[in-house]
Amino acid sequence: MKELINWVADPIRSFPIFSILFFIVMKYYRIVGTKKFAWIFTAIAIPAFFWFMSDPNFFLIITFPDNIPISILIVSILFFTWFTLHKCAINDQRIEDGLGPVEALPENREKVWCWPNLVYTELFTIIAGTVFLIVWAIIFKAPLEEPANPTWAPNPAKAPWYFLGLQEMLVYFDPWMAGVVLPGLVVVGLIAIPYIDTNPKGNGYFTFKERPIAIWGFMFGWLVLWIYLIIVGTFLRGPNWTFYGPFEYWDFHKVVAEYNVNLSEFLWVKWLNTSMPANLIMREMLGIIITALYVFVLPPLIAASDFGKKIIEKSGQIRYYIFITLLLIMMSLPIKMVLRWLFSLKYIVALPEWELNL
Amino acid sequence: MSEVKQHLNRREFFSYLSVAWITFSAACAGLLSLAFRFSYPNVNFEPEMDFLAGTTSDYEEGVDERWKNGFGVWMVKQEGRLVALSNICTHLGCIPTWMPAELKFKCPCHGSGYYMSGINFEGPAPRPLERYKINLTPEGKIKVDKTKVYRYEKGQWDNPNSFIQV
Amino acid sequence: MAEKGLADKVRETQIWKSIFRHGPPDNARNRAAVVAGNVFLHLHPIKLKKSGVKLGYTWCMGGLTFFIFLALTVTGVLLMFYYRPTAEYAFNDIIALREHVPLGIMREIHRWGAHAMVITVWLHMFRVFMTGSYKPPREFNWGVGVILLVLTLLLSFTGYLLPWDQLAIWAIAVGSNMAKATPFLGHGGPGAMLAQIGDFVMVSDKNDVRFQLLAGRFVGEPALLRFYILHCVFIPLVVGVLIAVHFWRVRKDGGISAPL
Structure with missing residues (x-):
């Protein structure tokens, strides 16, 4: 059983599984969003958690002080994802029945005094927060390793946990993409959301049905591309950034045969059986063409499809092109991951001479 | 009686206005660039960039780690050439570990692997490790100069300054 | 006439009356006065929609984030009493703490x-997205919120270096080396090669963005001081200003979102 879980947890398998799971949960959110489902899930999850904890290797990873926030994050994400789906399920049912969302009920529209209604809630939250932080601080010591030594890197050397999603991305992308361009676009994309999403519905209440594209897109980026990668980067990456299953001992000498090949090498050496051309642009032609097709030709193609037409009709050309470009760049991450696993593809465009690898 | 002209006409007003705005913007830009320049110190107290690394007879075939901690350099003797290999991973600047059993350098951050020669073969490293300028002083000592790097993908590893024939 | 309790006597003293200029908030007039007349509480509107008060709707994550920010400011100031940001002392001061x-x-x-x-800041964003609270008229405030989120991460990141242990410097080494790969501005990024005239390199490790961040070519003592200042002074000030804007705009953009 443990062997099986170790085997499944490898990103090659767990990423598709997680994506499918995400798809199912979102698709059947009305079943997932019931209290019954939550109770059944909890009833299964708690014994499973203790069974996981009984394994010494898993226990070691999970109780590493800097990993505790991630455990807290996972639990709160599980709860709040369920909770939003629960709220959305209730509201969507009500909207279908012509009742309108819960938040729009007359008793909820009624105005109440800030004191005591809001002030007391805040006071309670502050007290709960303080107690939580102090208990956490007493139980777990803040980590402190040996004094800094710039000549010797610990193995594995990890960034702070909230950047481990980015560090995991670095396995598939060059630093200038994974470290600068993609995070920058995440920030720009987030700020752009209100200006792209012109759907007037779903303002001020939970709903899924009335804004499916927005919620699908956001949740995919948030849960699959951000949280999942953080979990992989934290719990499943050991020495040398090699994959280790949750029950696997972090053996420093685990050898993984890994030899990644650039697209240009595929083209010239493997398919055409010639040597690589000396001209750089010529050498990387195929990769450059593919990238250009992806970024410049795909958006107009999608614009002609039903999906694209619908968005253009609703929000106009400019918004559509910004949206689709951001979406395509977001999707380039899972695409690159799958290509790496299937074909050991290293870079689509490999120009180390110009530090320009894609 | 000629009246002294006291008011600017429209055209003059706008030309004064644009001069004022240009001056103001230039002053702001100047201050900002001064503040920006302030963040780059002129002097900085970092370790020496060159060092003497004994004589060629000190090194055996293979990877020598004695200068790694002090200067961040591996001395690699292979195929009749002695080179000073940088110990900074070309991916994100971590320090790879020399693994004598597997005959490779392995980076702990993202798992990039390099052969003994410094050529990358696994993981995300985009290019091989860099080599530093290395030559013999008149006294026969080896001198490694880290200010000059030689990069394989630029075809610089054939540069006579990038290795010592032994 | 009934005997006056101690509480009533306290309330009638000149000191009490000088601080609280209204009676106990048990009637409409005083409830309005307590919120409007108190500099801290007047962040709130006097009355708000019931849907916006419910925990199931707001999750109180934004409030919690602000509370933790305050708690971090207090504990951070206390830590500064003992901490010296130099390579010699930093690590030992952390142990001393x-x-x-x-x-x-x-x-x-x-x-x-x-x-x-x-x-909490991530969950706050999650909630705001799920309730569509970024939609007009709150677009601008969502943008301010995203910048605050980034600054929260930067605050945490700059603070990560200060213990000056192996965990700290290697996390920052990995992080700051990404700056090296910034297109055109970092010496290891695409475009840096183009800015090269013969042997003269315009973007090198001595003048790129990473040098500016670290005040050196690698994570050393100048980087420690720089991160310390960023962590303790610069970013908190920016965050403080933006928090003020954020709260102000919540009020000005119609309060906590609710169905139109």
């Missing part, structure tokens, strides 16, 4: 609080 000081959990509260703040 645990060993030589009573109530040696201050650093723990600060560190775990920082992690907790990252989590």
Whole structure:
């Protein structure tokens, strides 16, 4: 059983599984969003958690002080994802029945005094927060390793946990993409959301049905591309950034045969059986063409499809092109991951001479 | 009686206005660039960039780690050439570990692997490790100069300054 | 006439009356006065929609984030009494914070609080997205919120270096080396090659963005000082200003979102 879980947890398998799971949960959110489902899930999850904890290797990873926030994050994400789906399920049912969302009920529209209604809630939250932080601080010591030594890197050397999603991305992308361009676009994309999403519905209440594209897109980026990668980067990456299953001992000498090949090498050496051309642009032609097709030709193609037409009709050309470009760049991450696993593809465009690898 | 002209006409007003705005913007830009320049110190107290690394007879075939901690350099003797290999991973600047059993350098951050020669073969490293300028002083000592790097993908590893024939 | 209780007597003293200029908030007039007349409470509207008060709707994550920010400011100032940002002392001062000081959990509260703040700020964004609260008229405030989220991560990141242990410098080494790969501005990024005239390199490791961040070619003592200032002064000031804007705009853009 443990062997099986170790085997499944490898990103090659767990990423598709997680994506499918995400798809199912979102698709059947009305079943997932019931209290019954939550109770059944909890009833299964708690014994499973203790069974996981009984394994010494898993226990070691999970109780590493800097990993505790991630455990807290996972639990709160599980709860709040369920909770939003629960709220959305209730509201969507009500909207279908012509009742309108819960938040729009007359008793909820009624105005109440800030004191005591809001002030007391805040006071309670502050007290709960303080107690939580102090208990956490007493139980777990803040980590402190040996004094800094710039000549010797610990193995594995990890960034702070909230950047481990980015560090995991670095396995598939060059630093200038994974470290600068993609995070920058995440920030720009987030700020752009209100200006792209012109759907007037779903303002001020939970709903899924009335804004499916927005919620699908956001949740995919948030849960699959951000949280999942953080979990992989934290719990499943050991020495040398090699994959280790949750029950696997972090053996420093685990050898993984890994030899990644650039697209240009595929083209010239493997398919055409010639040597690589000396001209750089010529050498990387195929990769450059593919990238250009992806970024410049795909958006107009999608614009002609039903999906694209619908968005253009609703929000106009400019918004559509910004949206689709951001979406395509977001999707380039899972695409690159799958290509790496299937074909050991290293870079689509490999120009180390110009530090320009894609 | 000629009246002294006291008011600017429209055209003059706008030309004064644009001069004022240009001056103001230039002053702001100047201050900002001064503040920006302030963040780059002129002097900085970092370790020496060159060092003497004994004589060629000190090194055996293979990877020598004695200068790694002090200067961040591996001395690699292979195929009749002695080179000073940088110990900074070309991916994100971590320090790879020399693994004598597997005959490779392995980076702990993202798992990039390099052969003994410094050529990358696994993981995300985009290019091989860099080599530093290395030559013999008149006294026969080896001198490694880290200010000059030689990069394989630029075809610089054939540069006579990038290795010592032994 | 009934005997006056102690509480009533206290309320009638000149000192009490000078501080609280209204009676107990048990009637409409005083409830309005307590919120409007108090500099801290007047962040709130006097009355608000019931849907906006419910925990199931707001999750109180934004409030919690602000509270943790305040808690971090207090604990951070306390830590500064003992901490010297130099390569020689930093690590030992961190140990001293645990060993030589009573109530040696201050650093723990600060560190775990920082992690907790990252989590609450993410969940706050999650909630705001799911309730569509970024939609007009709140677009601008969503943007301010995103910048605050980034600054929260940067605060946490700059603070990560300060213990000056192996965990710290390698996390920052990995992080700051990404700056090296910035297109055109970093010496290891695409475009840096183009800015090269013969042997003269315009963007090198001595003048790129990473040098500016670290005040050196690698993570050393100048980087420690720079991160310390960013962590303790610069970013908190920016965050403070933006928080003020954020709260102000929540009020001005129609309060906590509710169905139109």
